[in-house]
Amino acid sequence: xxxxxxxxxxxxxxxxxxxxxxxxxxxxxxxxxxxxxxxxxxxxxxxxxxxxxxxxxxxxxxxxxxxxxxxxxxxxxxxxxxxxxxxxxxxxxxxxxxxxxxxxxxxxxxxxxxxxxxxxxxxxxxxxxxxxxxxxxxxxxxxxxxxxxxxxxxxxxxxxxxxxxxxxxxxxxxxxxxxxxxxxxxxxxxxxxxxxxxxxxxxxxxxxxxxxxxxxxxxxxxxxxxxxxxxxxxxxxxxxxxxxxxxxxxxxxxxxxxxxxxxxxxxxxxxxxxxxxxxxxxxxxxxxxxxxxxxxxxxxxxxxxxxxxxxxxxxxxxxxxxxxxxxxxxxxxxxxxxxxxxxxxxxxxxxxxxxxxxxxxxxxxxxxxxxxxxxxxxxxxxxxxxxxxxxxxxxxxxxxxxxxxxxxxxxxxxxxxxxxxxxxxxxxxxxx
Numbered sequence: 529x530x531x532x533x534x535x536x537x538x539x540x541x542x543x544x545x546x547x548x549x550x551x552x553x554x555x556x557x558x559x560x561x562x563x564x565x566x567x568x569x570x571x572x573x574x575x576x577x578x579x580x581x582x583x584x585x586x587x588x589x590x591x592x593x594x595x596x597x598x599x600x601x602x603x604x605x606x607x608x609x610x611x612x613x614x615x616x617x618x619x620x621x622x623x624x625x626x627x628x629x630x631x632x633x634x635x636x637x638x639x640x641x642x643x644x645x646x647x648x649x650x651x652x653x654x655x656x657x658x659x660x661x662x663x664x665x666x667x668x669x670x671x672x673x674x675x676x677x678x679x680x681x682x683x684x685x686x687x688x689x690x691x692x693x694x695x696x697x698x699x700x701x702x703x704x705x706x707x708x709x710x711x712x713x714x715x716x717x718x719x720x721x722x723x724x725x726x727x728x729x730x731x732x733x734x735x736x737x738x739x740x741x742x743x744x745x746x747x748x749x750x751x752x753x754x755x756x757x758x759x760x761x762x763x764x765x766x767x768x769x770x771x772x773x774x775x776x777x778x779x780x781x782x783x784x785x786x787x788x789x790x791x792x793x794x795x796x797x798x799x800x801x802x803x804x805x806x807x808x809x810x811x812x813x814x815x816x817x818x819x820x821x822x823x824x825x826x827x828x829x830x831x832x833x834x835x836x837x838x839x840x841x842x843x844x845x846x847x848x849x850x851x852x853x854x855x856x857x858x859x860x861x862x863x864x865x866x867x868x869x870x871x872x873x874x875x876x877x878x879x880x881x882x883x884x885x886x887x888x889x890x891x892x893x894x895x896x897x898x899x900x901x902x903x904x905x906x907x908x909x910x911x912x913x914x915x916x917x918x919x920x921x922x923x924x925x926x927x928x929x930x931x932x933x934x935x936x937x938x939x940x941x942x943x944x945x946x947x948x949x950x951x952x953x954x955x956x957x958x959x960x
Contacts, residue, residue, distance in 0.1 A: 534650040573607050573858060576608045576610070579632065580632045582614050583613065583846070589814075592875055596872055619924075621880030636848055638725065681846035681880055683883045684882055687899070688711075698718045698804070700717065703828075717848065723801075725782075728807065728808070729808075736930045737927035746832075759919075774933050795816040799823045810827065826896060829868060841909070878893065922951060
């Protein structure tokens with residue numbers, strides 16, 4: 529795989545240098561900008577806010593949102609904030625609400641603050657914290673005119689999640705797995721132990737689409753990626769991801785409870801040593817450590833389908849945007865600025881299991897620290913495939929076709945026909 533320089537996620541190493549030397553989840557406010565912005569007396573703030581968090585009610589990040597929200601409303605008793613946990617389809621629910629005009633005051637933009645949601649969001653580039661935006665996020669979050677529409681909790685960097693003890697029992701170490709052939713052999717050995725090689729969440733649905741985001745970047749060369757950007761769907765390269773999904777289905781490598789499994793079930797399986805791999809973000813590991821603090825869990829770079837260097841994926845995820853027409857703009861800004869304060873943001877990033885999105889914050893990533901130290905800034909980091917190379921609105925088709933192949937409810941021809949048709953129609957709409 530040859531990674532186009534213009535789409536490399538820049539500055540990841542610089543954004544995470546503080547992590548290696550850090551042992552606490554707090555920063556020194558005296559050495560960083562005052563990101564507060566909520567210095568008004570409590571009586572000056574009032575209103576009601578609905579915050580679609582984009583994270584499940586049992587996640588560490590949601591718990592931290594609850595704690596910090598309680599602290600904010602204690603200081604601002606005339607502000608009421610309703611935290612809304614993620615449904616099984618945060619993106620779909622948000623899309624429906626935006627179309628209907630029933631728009632939340634604040635929502636997690638899951639990678640799309642600039643390209644999808646900017647017309648609905650309040651510009652935030654003039655907030656004090658904006659000057660400390662991680663370099664790794666600027667390509668995805670900052671417009672050509674310098675506009676910024678969300679406050680980033682973290683830099684979303686991920687790879688293949690693994691349980692090292694399960695791999696060791698099967699005779700493998702994470703560093704041994706550098707190609708898909710290695711992965712397939714390790715997965716077969718895990719299956720021979722009577723354990724589940726790959727755990728994923730069919731009930732939540734959206735995690736199934738991540739197989740494409742993880743595998744596809746290593747299947748395209750520069751010319752094919754450029755063609756995708758020009759609206760020419762590259763079926764041969766894209767099908768590599770669906771072929772892997774089908775191959776693992778035929779080898780019976782997925783959890784048998786796929787249809788009813790949630791991302792929390794993945795965390796539990798990793799924590800208990802019932803599975804070896806997950807194609808999901810680091811929050812799954814953070815939750816797993818709450819089940820078993822001694823779990824030997826980490827993430828490794830993703831093998832490249834064309835024999836190139838293994839890579840990580842990254843970009844914007846837990847970033848918070850404010851509806852431009854909210855009825856409580858002062859309260860919404862004050863709340864987001866409060867979350868952006870150094871110690872608060874450090875706690876949120878740590879709960880998310882990722883590097884902070886603002887450079888003055890730090891995070892002790894616990895069991896994941898070794899993976900960050902080993903791979904981040906060493907392995908190349910590429911953007912989420914769907915966010916750059918697929919047109920706006922394609923995620924539903926990515927999920928449904930990946931799911932159709934995984935469950936064998938779609939033939940490969942049917943899945944490829946649908947994803948190509950949706951690509952063409954959505955690209956045409958995007959170009960109008």
